[in-house]
Amino acid sequence: MIYQTIILEINNKNALITINRPDKLNALNAIVMSELRDCLMELKKNENVSVIILTGSGQKAFVAGADISELSNLDMISAKEFSEKGQGIFNLIENFNKPVIAAVNGFALGGGCELALACHMRLASENAKFGQPEINLGLIPGYGGTQRLTRLINSGRSLELILTGDLIDAAEAYRLGIVNKVFPIEELMNKTYQLAFNIASKGQYAIRQAIKAVNMSNEVSRREGLNFETSLFSLCCGTDDFKEGTSAFLAKRKPVFKNKY
Ligand code: COA
Secondary structure, eight states: OOOSSEEEEEETTEEEEEEOOGGGTTOBOHHHHHHHHHHHHHHHHOTTOOEEEEEESSSSEEEOOBOHHHHTTOOHHHHHHHHHHHHHHHHHHHTOSSOEEEEEOSEEETHHHHHHHHSSEEEEETTOEEEOGGGGGTOOOOSSHHHHHHHHHOHHHHHHHHHHOOOEEHHHHHHHTSOSEEEOHHHHHHHHHHHHHHHHTSOHHHHHHHHHHHHHTTTSOHHHHHHHHHHHHHHHHTSHHHHHHHHHHHTTSOOOOOOOO
16 A cells, blocks of 8 residues: 555565654654554554564654644544544554554654554664653643553653653653663664564464553453463463474474464
């Protein structure tokens, strides 16, 4: 499929989605959001893709937020639809059947920070800046930020960012646990691909179950989460990947996962 505002490149089991509105710091307008959803739906079914990387075009921004020129037209009725639609797309990322890694290469603000938070892992460049500056527009985050940021870094730290709208740099985002690792900008994509290749070499059925099990920890009690883990663990034990992984270990060779279930 051809997209206007995103670039999709697929190579070697990895798909790179680049949000491509560099003149607007990759702000999320309605077209970006709908193309992002279409692109994800396309990748969900693509058996040649194991891992998705999400980044922004240029070296200045990952995504500088929802497009404020569109945002400014919202009223109480349209805002509900706007927020629900955005949350739906970010939930799709969070619950995606393949790992989604954010390569945060600059400003990740407002909806851009929320987009990164919806991804399964976040790698950042040293020049990246994170923040939820909606308060400066008389708003609160509406694409899941109040929930995901709070679960990730705790309510006091989350409220400090949301109530002040202050931006933090990549080092502080790392210290708070928002990002997994920080690299010089020129290394960011290579390091992200290394992580993606590493994950793509594993048995993809187990990868899917791991994402589901970890995500479930945000939804249910610990007891229910443990029960869910047991059921997914058992499913993994019924796969050829499990037979291959364990036999390869015992035979002192590298496993070759066929990803057939
Ligand atoms: N929505 C729409 N346009 C945006 C945008 C957004 N969220 N963020 C940046 N842009 C546009 C600017 O309007 C400008 O467009 P123009 O050249 O047509 O005037 C262009 O991107 C470049 O941004 P600019 O502000 O000139 O860059 P800067 O380096 O001076 O500042 C930021 C960078 C990120 C600090 C600043 O753009 C900013 O504060 N953006 C809004 C962040 C925000 O509040 N996001 C949350 C929205 S809910």
